[in-house]
Amino acid sequence: DRLKLPYCKRAKLAKNPLASKLLELMESKQTNLCLAADLKKTDAILELANTAGPHIAVLKTHVDIIEDFNEGFILQLKDLAKRHKFLLMEDRKFGDIGNTVSLQYRYGLYKIAEWADLITVHPISGASVIDALKKGMKNITEPRGIFLIAEMSSKGTLTTGDYLKSAVSMAEEASNLVVGLVCQSNLSAQSGLLQLTPGVQLSKSDDGLDQQYNNPETVINAGADLAVVGRGITEASNCLKAALEYKRQLWNAYEKRINS
Numbered sequence: 001d002r003l004k005l006p007y008c009k010r011a012k013l014a015k016n017p018l019a020s021k022l023l024e025l026m027e028s029k030q031t032n033l034c035l036a037a038d039l040k041k042t043d044a045i046l047e048l049a050n051t052a053g054p055h056i057a058v059l060k061t062h063v064d065i066i067e068d069f070n071e072g073f074i075l076q077l078k079d080l081a082k083r084h085k086f087l088l089m090e091d092r093k094f095g096d097i098g099n100t101v102s103l104q105y106r107y108g109l110y111k112i113a114e115w116a117d118l119i120t121v122h123p124i125s126g127a128s129v130i131d132a133l134k135k136g137m138k139n140i141t142e143p144r145g146i147f148l149i150a151e152m153s154s155k156g157t158l159t160t161g162d163y164l165k166s167a168v169s170m171a172e173e174a175s176n177l178v179v180g181l182v183c184q185s186n187l188s189a190q191s192g193l194l195q196l197t198p199g200v201q202l203s204k205s206d207d208g209l210d211q212q213y214n215n216p217e218t219v220i221n222a223g224a225d226l227a228v229v230g231r232g233i234t235e236a237s238n239c240l241k242a243a244l245e246y247k248r249q250l251w252n253a254y255e256k257r258i259n260s
């Protein structure tokens with residue numbers, strides 16, 4: 001049972017080397033927190049990354065909301081990731097045909113392939129999107145991984161039924177490149193795949209725009225290996241204190257899950 005296995009054991013079962021690295025760093029830093037740094041200024045993201053960095057496993061960005069994006073920002077972010085030992089995920093939610101996606105991944109202003117360890121991808125266009133992204137990784141020497149979005153957190157999402165099932169099979173079949181699934185429930189029994197679950201907040205149940213929130217223990221019991229927290233931390237009066245509190249609650253829930 002995937003949910004009962006400790007991260008360190010699952011690191012050995014993962015087919016993607018980056019999934020193994022991620023599981024190992026989660027174990028050694030004792031954190032299963034993925035911080036959504038959805039901020040508009042590079043300085044604010046760097047400050048948050050430096051403060052919360054020692055306590056998170058992944059820093060997740062949406063680079064297309066940044067108003068002063070530049071290459072220096074990426075260099076500094078990569079530096080912080082190395083220093084504090086976290087991975088970078090660009091939550092681009094690629095969702096077009098293979099050729100377009102491979103161009104969006106590699107070129108343009110953001111050159112995501114050059115710096116993002118992990119990316120998010122919608123399975124909507126079919127399994128060939130994964131091959132296209134692999135093509136986009138040509139000559140990139142560092143390991144790369146994909147989180148496939150099987151199920152969204154928002155109210156009324158269309159990611160249900162057969163769509164969801166096909167997304168899971170797609171991830172399982174491509175587990176050499178797919179690191180895990182973005183979803184709300186325990187959908188895959190494959191111990192080498194990670195479940196990334198967004199929609200986590202302690203003080204709210206929604207955001208007024210149909211985001212749905214659960215508490216740390218609920219999402220970990222629903223199979224989350226990494227829980228995404230954004231505004232629960234970025235909008236707190238003390239971001240470090242909030243990050244530490246989410247980290248503590250998420251890790252305790254994980255320990256309870258594997259030991260129960």
Ligand code: 6AU
Binds near residue numbers: 120154230
């Ligand atoms: O904690 P929040 O609501 O401030 O932020 C949640 C973060 C945002 C969303 O773009 C992202 O998680 N997200 C995703 C991801 C990670 O792909 C999928 C989803 O279904 N819901 C969701 O909120 O950066």
